[in-house]
Amino acid sequence: MAHSDASSARPHITAAVDGSAHADEALRWAVDEAARRGLALRILHAWPPLAAHGGRDTDRAESRRILGDADLLARDSAPGLAIATVDAVDTVGAALTAESESAALLVLGSRGRGGFRSLLLGSTSLTAASVARCPVVVVRARSGDAPSAPPEVVVGVDGREPADAVLAFAFEEAAARPGTRLRIVHGWRPEDWTLPGGPVFTRADVEARADRGLAEATAGWSEKYPQVDVVRDRASGPPATALVRSSAGAVVTVVGRRVPATSLGLRLSPVAHAVLLHAHGPVAVVPHR
Numbered sequence: 001m002a003h004s005d006a007s008s009a010r011p012h013i014t015a016a017v018d019g020s021a022h023a024d025e026a027l028r029w030a031v032d033e034a035a036r037r038g039l040a041l042r043i044l045h046a047w048p049p050l051a052a053h054g055g056r057d058t059d060r061a062e063s064r065r066i067l068g069d070a071d072l073l074a075r076d077s078a079p080g081l082a083i084a085t086v087d088a089v090d091t092v093g094a095a096l097t098a099e100s101e102s103a104a105l106l107v108l109g110s111r112g113r114g115g116f117r118s119l120l121l122g123s124t125s126l127t128a129a130s131v132a133r134c135p136v137v138v139v140r141a142r143s144g145d146a147p148s149a150p151p152e153v154v155v156g157v158d159g160r161e162p163a164d165a166v167l168a169f170a171f172e173e174a175a176a177r178p179g180t181r182l183r184i185v186h187g188w189r190p191e192d193w194t195l196p197g198g199p200v201f202t203r204a205d206v207e208a209r210a211d212r213g214l215a216e217a218t219a220g221w222s223e224k225y226p227q228v229d230v231v232r233d234r235a236s237g238p239p240a241t242a243l244v245r246s247s248a249g250a251v252v253t254v255v256g257r258r259v260p261a262t263s264l265g266l267r268l269s270p271v272a273h274a275v276l277l278h279a280h281g282p283v284a285v286v287p288h289r
Contacts, residue, residue, distance in 0.1 A: 012040040014086075014103040015074075016096060016128075019066040022109030026139040027070055029282060030107035031077045033137075036176045039104060040082035043070045046095035047088070063087050093127050100132035110140035129257070129276060129285040130267040135169055137252065142281045150229075151180045154250040156243045156271065159186055159213025165288035166256040167218065171225045173252060173284070181229045185246050186214045187239030187271075210234060240274035247279040254284045 015030035017023040027043065034041040047063045067085040074083050088095040100106050108125045129136045155170035157163070167184075174182040214232060222230055235242035247253040255272040268276075268285070276283050 012042050012084075012103060013037070013105045013107060014042040014044055014099045015070075015107045016044045016046075016092075016099075016109075016124075017066060017070040018045065018109075019062075019069070020109060020111070022111050022140070024070075024073060024109075025141065026107050026109040026137075027073060028077060029137065029139045030105075031074050031081065033105065033107070035078045035081055037104070040084065041074060042084050042086055042099070042103070043067060043074060044086040044088060044095060044099055045070070046090050046092045048091055049089055060087075092124050093131075096124070096128045097131055097133070100128070100134045100136075103134050106132050106134055106136045108136065108138055110138055126268075126273075126276065129272070132285075133287065135284055135286045137282055137284045138276060139282045140279075151177065151251050152183045152231075152246075152249055153177070153180055153252055153254065154183045154185055154243065154246045155254040156185050156187065156239060156256070156275070157214065157217050158239070159210060159217045161217075161258075163217075163256045163258075163286075163288040166254060166286045167221055169284060169286045170254040171221055171228055173254065174228045175225050177251065178227075180251065181231060183231045183233055183246060183250070184214070184218055185233045185235055185239075185242050186210065187235045187237060187242035207234070240271045240278075243271070243275050244278045244280070247275070247281055247283070250281055252282045252284055253279050254286060257285050257287050259287045259289050 013030050013034045015027045017027055030041060045063050045066050047059050064087065067087060071083060071085055074081065086099070096106065106128060108128055110125055125138045129138060153170055153174040155166060157167070170182060174180045211234060214234060218232065222228070233242075233246065243253060243255065253275060255275050257268055257272055272285055276285070
């Protein structure tokens with residue numbers, strides 16, 4: 001398998017836990033991923049500096065219990081994996097942001113212990129996916145059909161805005177799983193590929209422009225990863241709809257998050273937000289410029 005420079009410079013994956021079943025599911029995913037990539041695993045639990053009703057000693061004991069249980073689960077799942085636990089006295093958001101500075105990947109459950117059953121995505125997961133410096137994987141129980149055969153990694157691409165970091169992550173995920181196909185989904189709408197005030201194009205002309213954009217955005221990646229079978233899927237309609245549909249058979253669905261030049265502005269695109277809310281399995285959000 002090919003390792004990216006980012007993985008080499010960042011030799012661990014961090015899984016955030018809080019004692020919930022969602023966190024345990026995310027931890028199992030992180031253990032498998034760390035073993036697959038040959039990286040160490042850090043297990044993080046954060047608890048607030050201000051004491052809860054039981055006092056600081058109770059909070060500290062609860063954190064150590066949660067970390068101890070998670071450590072046992074991880075070691076049982078992958079004997080020999082290098083594992084460290086992190087007991088962070090900080091807000092969850094601040095702890096995750098700090099952890100993302102050095103992690104190759106941050107893995108969380110879709111909801112925590114405080115989440116309402118009716119919510120599809122917890123606030124902590126949404127915040128981490130929006131601000132983390134490294135890729136974030138939000139793991140939820142699979143809904144609908146089991147992964148397809150052969151298994152697929154799905155990645156969303158906008159042919160108008162190439163994002164090498166997103167494609168690099170997707171290709172590496174597929175390469176790390178022998179026999180896994182990479183499906184590059186280009187959800188497009190005709191109005192996105194016509195020029196305001198320009199000449200009138202036929203639908204065939206617009207489709208050809210969209211195909212050229214996709215080819216240019218993905219050029220060269222199959223040469224870098226010749227072992228990965230690639231399918232390019234030009235899907236007419238809203239991009240989020242196409243990605244959610246494709247996620248039903250995916251082991252992970254990959255979307256990008258453009259990092260703004262300043263701290264102002266939208267951190268998570270409508271497409272990435274919709275995929276996080278509605279995908280049928282794990283979603284990876286990859287920051288890029």
